[in-house]
Amino acid sequence: MEAKKVKNRTQLLIYILVILGLLAVANYLGVKWFKRIDMTEGKEYSISEPTKKILKGLDDIVNVKVYFSKNLPPNLTRVSTDVKDILAEYKAYAGKNLRITWEDPAESEDAKSMARSLGIPEVQMQTFEKDKAQVMAGYLGIAVLYEDKKEALPVVQNLQNLEYDLTMAVMKVSRKSVPKIGILKIDTLPPIPPQMQMQMQNQGMPETTEQKLAQAYEALRANYEVSTIDISSGAPIDSSIKTLIIPGVGNMTNRKLFEIDQFFMKGGNLIVLADAVEVSMQMGVRAIPQESKLFDLLEHYGVRVEKNMVLDGQCGQVTVPQKYGPFQMNVAVPYPYFIRLGQDGFEKANPAVAPLTEVIFPWASSLTMLVDQDSTKKSSAVKATVLARSSEKSWTVSGYYDLNPQQKWAPASGATLNQHNIAAHLKGDFSSYFAGKSIPSVNDADDTLSQIKLQPSPQDANRQIAPGNKGGNLVVIGDGDFVSGQNAIQGNLAMLLNLVDWMSLDNNLIAIRTRSLKDRTIEADLLKENSSKPNMIRIA
Incomplete structure (x- = not known):
C-alpha cells in the first residue's frame, strides 16, 4: 500500500514537471517566434x-x-x-x-x-x-x-x-549618421531675419522658400538634416546631400542649371516639382504660362512638362460664397483643377506611392515620357515609370484658362477624356546636359556677349564637367504647389516624405507612415459612369 502511494506521488511529480516543461518550452517559443492573429483591416494591432x-x-x-x-x-x-x-x-x-x-x-x-x-x-x-x-x-x-x-x-x-x-x-x-536633404532656394529675396519675415508676409510681400514650404520643412526635419541650397553664387552643391528637392521652375540661369546637372551627374538624387502654368493670386486669380530653362534640362533627361493644365472629374473641392435669400453662405463645390487621386491612381509596384490613398494636385500640368517605359527592354539607358495618373475622366486645357469655380464643367470641343501622367520616376544612366560644353559663367545672360567663349573664372579653373552618371534617380511631378501653404495636407506631405525616404534612406518607414491613411471619401464624380459625354456638376 505504501509503495503504491509512493508510485502515485512520483507519477504526479513527473506530470507536474512535464507540464512545467511544456509551459517553459511554449513560453520560449512564444518569445522566439512571436505571432499575433490580427483580423482588423489595416492590421492595427500588429507591428509592420x-x-x-x-x-x-x-x-x-x-x-x-x-x-x-x-x-x-x-x-x-x-x-x-x-x-x-x-x-x-x-x-x-x-x-x-x-x-x-x-x-x-x-x-x-x-x-x-x-x-x-x-x-x-x-x-x-x-x-x-x-x-x-x-x-x-x-x-x-x-x-x-x-x-x-x-x-x-x-x-x-x-x-x-x-x-x-x-x-x-x-x-x-x-543610426550612425543623419542623412542630408537639400531644398533649392527658388525665391530671389536676400536673407531675411526671422523677426522681419512675419511683417513682410502680413504686408503681402513675396514668400521665401522656407515660408512657402514651412510644413514640408518641418516634416522632413523630423528625419533628416534639411538645408536650403542657394546656388546663385555658382558654388557646387554639397555632395553629401542625398536628395535635392527643386520646388518650382522659376529664376533659373544656365549656371544654376549647370550646378543642378552636375549634382545629379555625381550621384545625387533629384525630385523636381515643375508645373508649366503658374496660378497667381495677385490682382485676382490668373493662370500664367511659365518659361524656364529647367524644362529644357528635364527634356534632355527624358520627360517633358506640357504647357497645359489637367482637369479631372474625380476632384477636390473649393469653398465659394453663395446667396440663399438674404443670407450668404460658404459652400464647398467640386473643382476639377484640383485633381484628387485615390489608390487606383498610383503605381502599385512602387513602394513610395503604392500605400497612398489620397493626394490632391492643384493646377497640375501633364507629363510626357520621352524615354522607354518598358523596363524589360535593354535598348534604352534610361527607363521611365509613371508614378501617378489622373482618372479616365480627365482632360487638359491650354492657352486660355478659366479658373472660375462656378461654371459648367465640360471638356472643350474635340477634347477627349483620358488619363494623364502627373508624376514619373526616371532611372538609368543619364548624360550631362553640359557634356561637350564650357562651364557657364555665374552672371550669364541670353545676349550676344554671353555666347562668346570666355576664359573660365578662377573658381571654375579646376572644375571638370562630369559627363554622365550611373543608376541616377529622377522624380518629376507636374505640380509645383502641392506641398506649399494650405495645399500641404496629410496625404500630399506623405507622398513627398515617401519619395524622399525611398530615394535617400530606405523603404522601411514608408509602409508604417501610410498604413493609417484611409480613403473614406464617398465618390461624387462630375461625369456619369460609362458615359463619354460630360454633364453638369452633381453634388452627392
Whole structure:
C-alpha cells in the first residue's frame, strides 16, 4: 500500500514537471517566434514588417523608458494597455537589444526631474467623478535612449501613429549618421531675419522658400538634416546631400542649371516639382504660362512638362460664397483643377506611392515620357515609370484658362477624356546636359556677349564637367504647389516624405507612415459612369 502511494506521488511529480516543461518550452517559443492573429483591416494591432526588420537589426541595447502615471483616468486606461501590448511585441522581435522600463514620475522628485530632462512634461488630464469634471496631473510620455542620444514622445495620444513615432525614435537614436536633404532656394529675396519675415508676409510681400514650404520643412526635419541650397553664387552643391528637392521652375540661369546637372551627374538624387502654368493670386486669380530653362534640362533627361493644365472629374473641392435669400453662405463645390487621386491612381509596384490613398494636385500640368517605359527592354539607358495618373475622366486645357469655380464643367470641343501622367520616376544612366560644353559663367545672360567663349573664372579653373552618371534617380511631378501653404495636407506631405525616404534612406518607414491613411471619401464624380459625354456638376 505504501509503495503504491509512493508510485502515485512520483507519477504526479513527473506530470507536474512535464507540464512545467511544456509551459517553459511554449513560453520560449512564444518569445522566439512571436505571432499575433490580427483580423482588423489595416492590421492595427500588429507591428509592420519594416518595424520587425529594424528591431531585429539592432546590434546594441536601446533603452525605452515609459513614463506613465499609474492612476490614469478611465478614458486613458486603454492607452496604457495598448502601449504595453505594442512594447511587448517590440521586445519579442528585438530580444535582448531592447530594454523596457516603466516608471511613474509622481512617485519621486528624482523621477520627475529625469522625465523633464528627457522631454516628458507633466500634463493636465480630464476625468469625471460623481458626474463632475475634474482635472488631474499625470504623465503619458516615452523616452528612447541609446548611448548619448535621446528621442522623446512627450505625450502619447494618437495610437494610430504610435508605431511610426516609436520606430522612428528607435531608428534615429541607433543610426550612425543623419542623412542630408537639400531644398533649392527658388525665391530671389536676400536673407531675411526671422523677426522681419512675419511683417513682410502680413504686408503681402513675396514668400521665401522656407515660408512657402514651412510644413514640408518641418516634416522632413523630423528625419533628416534639411538645408536650403542657394546656388546663385555658382558654388557646387554639397555632395553629401542625398536628395535635392527643386520646388518650382522659376529664376533659373544656365549656371544654376549647370550646378543642378552636375549634382545629379555625381550621384545625387533629384525630385523636381515643375508645373508649366503658374496660378497667381495677385490682382485676382490668373493662370500664367511659365518659361524656364529647367524644362529644357528635364527634356534632355527624358520627360517633358506640357504647357497645359489637367482637369479631372474625380476632384477636390473649393469653398465659394453663395446667396440663399438674404443670407450668404460658404459652400464647398467640386473643382476639377484640383485633381484628387485615390489608390487606383498610383503605381502599385512602387513602394513610395503604392500605400497612398489620397493626394490632391492643384493646377497640375501633364507629363510626357520621352524615354522607354518598358523596363524589360535593354535598348534604352534610361527607363521611365509613371508614378501617378489622373482618372479616365480627365482632360487638359491650354492657352486660355478659366479658373472660375462656378461654371459648367465640360471638356472643350474635340477634347477627349483620358488619363494623364502627373508624376514619373526616371532611372538609368543619364548624360550631362553640359557634356561637350564650357562651364557657364555665374552672371550669364541670353545676349550676344554671353555666347562668346570666355576664359573660365578662377573658381571654375579646376572644375571638370562630369559627363554622365550611373543608376541616377529622377522624380518629376507636374505640380509645383502641392506641398506649399494650405495645399500641404496629410496625404500630399506623405507622398513627398515617401519619395524622399525611398530615394535617400530606405523603404522601411514608408509602409508604417501610410498604413493609417484611409480613403473614406464617398465618390461624387462630375461625369456619369460609362458615359463619354460630360454633364453638369452633381453634388452627392
